[in-house]
Amino acid sequence: MMKTVFKLFAAVILLSNQALYADDEWHELISDHFILRTDTNLEKAKETIEKLEKYRFTIGAITNADLSADYSPPLVVYAFEKTKRFRRVFGITGGTAGFYIPFEDGAISMLTLEEGDETWSLDGLRVLFHEYSHHILHQYSPLQYPRWYDEGFGEYLAMTDFDGDKVIIGRPAVHRFPNLKSPGSWLKLETLLQSKGEYIGAIGGATSRKRLKTKNYIFQQYSQGWLTTHFFQSSDKYQKKLNAYLQGINRPGSDIDKEFKKAFGKSYAKMDKEIKRYWYNRELPSYVIDLKGQIPEIEYKVRKLNEHEVKIMEPEARYLAGGSAEEIADHIKVFEEALSNDVRPADLNLYLAELALRSKDWDKAEHYINILLAEKSDHAPALTLKTELMKRGKQLKELAKDQQKAVRKATITALKADQTYVPGLMAYARLFMEEGTKVTDNALDVMETVRFLVPDVDSAKILQVRMLAKAGKVADAKAHAQKLIDWASSSRQRKRYEDLLEEVEEKATLTASAN
Template sequence: MKYWVAILALFALASPARADWYEASSEHFVIYADDSEKDIRRFAENLERYHSAMAYILNQKLDAPSPSNRVVIFVAGNQRDIRELAGTKDKTLAGFYLPRAGASRAFVQDIRNKKGYPSFSTTVLLHEYAHHFLISTTRYEMPRWMSEGAAEFFAAASFNGDGTIQIGRPAQHRGMELAFADGVSVEQLLDHELYESSRSGRYDAFYGRSWALYHMLTFSEERRGQLGQYWLKVAQGTPSIEAGREVFGDLDALDRELDAYLEQRRMMNYVLKPEMIPFGPVTIRPLPKGEAEMMVVRMRSQRGVDEETAGEVVEDARKIAAKYPGDAGVLTALAEAEYDAGNDDAAIKAADAAIALDPSRKNAYVQKGYALFRKAEDADDKNAAFEAAMAPFSQLNALENDHPLPLIYFYRSFLDRGEMPSESARHALEWAYQLAPFDKGLGMNVAMMQAAEGKIAIARDTLGPLSADPHGGGLAKRAKLYLSQLENATEGESWRPSIVVVDIPEIDADDGED
């Protein structure tokens, strides 16, 4: 995975929508695609089967997410469209995922429902959802090899015509890597500092070997239970390489065993029958003409824009909105584009119009709240301004009690007017992170709040997974720095960091490298 902070490229807005757009809504996903209703339904059902399969294999029962905390998937076109949307020329980019509280977004290529092994774009999505699922089920950090090995293990899945799903198949998309890329030893997998120091700069087999080790430890009779024992030791604070030697024994011998394992002609995998992986209904909604025409604008906005591209997007949004003044979906997207362009009053006006037409449009409340918060920063009477800014978030909370954004902005409403957050506001921020543990920036804010309250041990527990995040970039570095500083902090005494690290990537794009 790579972090792309490049600016959003133009996304072919001149071309009209190619087909009818549909929204597929299920318990864990919302999918937007201009494809056939049949293919979209099958795609949504397969993703729900995948979620159920992970829950079954890992023996994890997750509560259903609040509606706005589901993963929203935009089927954005071909690989070139994905590159333009991501703002990169990297030809290996197959899709990307943005984990954000109340706004997790995945962008994938056109749907290709295949029997057997899925298309590469689907594999990328399955890999990212595996990360999303694993983060949501445990707060114990995984070593990088294990995190990537697990995601690769689950992403190597097959959806069969009889409703069965196979999990843990040989990772075909890693075949060339394992055969021709620079080798990575088990010792390097377990000791990430050693791996980083010995990298040649060339493409290597880190992900393929991580998958292979995870797969072998999952199915090997001789090593049954060792993967769990290893992870437990790491979670208890034992360095990964030490835990590996204690649990796995001679690592050179394990390396040879892994090589032999990869030379097998057949490998085990899980085959789960339909009755083992039940899932809820999928609801399909055809998008009205205006909302369908606005989808490209919506994707650009929710991917993220800068000052220049925000101006381009809002101009396109206004043109479409002028044609469909009575479409609540169009007006909601217009409100977001106006807010991104810095036009707070226009954003509020569009959001109010959308809510008047359809009070269930949750993003309209969000965009109105965002705009009011920004206006409140310069208000003479900040107390009154921030109280007014909380109104749309309170309305949103009434629509969806566990939407994380009203909880986050309740906390912010104190900070932004220079006041100490109340106890209920602090609890609200912690609850938001419970609802959205995949949002690492939110996790950092929670950890700093806990440390400022003198809850040093709890803050360290919160920072642990952030510091070990293999894709955390600057945020992971900051978490490691704070953890080291907290070693000398006194429980019960307020603590604040002495150094601030600011190189935090904002966008997490998957190029198929993990």
């Protein structure tokens, strides 16, 4: 009964919000690397997408990453003019100004463009800058970054500003100051650095370190991570030593304490004092890079959304952010109505095909997939969904031999249609995990491509380890699993990877016994 009441209440809220935003004006701006949908004014929308493209170029310039080889789909961004609306749409009650989620088929970001009332408030664009730095660095760097530096460097870059062709790097992350105002409550530098890949404290319902159970330590980790990164990046003395340290702790079996001493030539306590002195003196220098003549001309298309498309902005944003199972029926209704008004048929037919598969409505799924393929015969997402449709919710081994053969053929067709479409690559790779199927070198190469394209997707990390083990490359599988364990972000994630390693070892033992 409670659930029914909630649903009725939600429906009332939905209707009232539709009336409230009846005069909505949304625009879609599409550049080479971003799709921005926003209800802010057009001038600010243009400024936002130009900043995003400039920021992407800047990250490449200062990290020497060759972004010309970026095969990722454009990042889809929903930018709400008002924080209140942003939080209502996603059911956010805290101080969150934005979020970013990497999915197999591409990343999505939702944010507010409204600046906070307080000096230390964080706006959504800064959040996206922070997360996008992870997107680039995790993909192009061969190194695993310790959590303090990964988040600290993200905060450091998030404060980037632009003045024409000039880029200002290193401005203070004022929103982190409240956590730094009392150095007596800081984490010890030793604790900060030894956390390696972990978030310190409780995050996502898991506790990484039992002795640090308060969630405040996560904020402390971000804040001190930013300050420590700022300290190192601003020091000619320590920049090269920092790089040596990061490379050192990435060597298999390395001792994090010994690598610190080796790289910096001093104790944690002495370095801690230097960083605190840096904070007390409020040095925090920023620097300017003149990129005149280097930044390519930023081109983008602008489209004002019609009234029918405006109506789907909120539900589409929720759906793309991973909408819940309870919302499936509502999403189907909204998208079908929009499709009847000719709103973005390519996108909506795809959404409806996905929703039909989730609902096990095979006839509808086939209907929408066929529409997509009639329009574009090599539509990789539709071809990949077709392979799922052919299985009708069953495992491949449960199908008849001729059906299995047809699924394999369809999966290869989907792969050939777009060799950068990750769900298609993953579907192909999973074929080799079927009983009686040999894992080929080509299949392992496909998984390497997947790991490059989506370095932070957990399912891809685990599949790669299992494929290596099944291919008989047990040492490589164990090394990959151990690396995942070493750099796990929480105790829960570490346990999952430890179980994976145990699985690899058990299967290797069974194989050896059988032989």
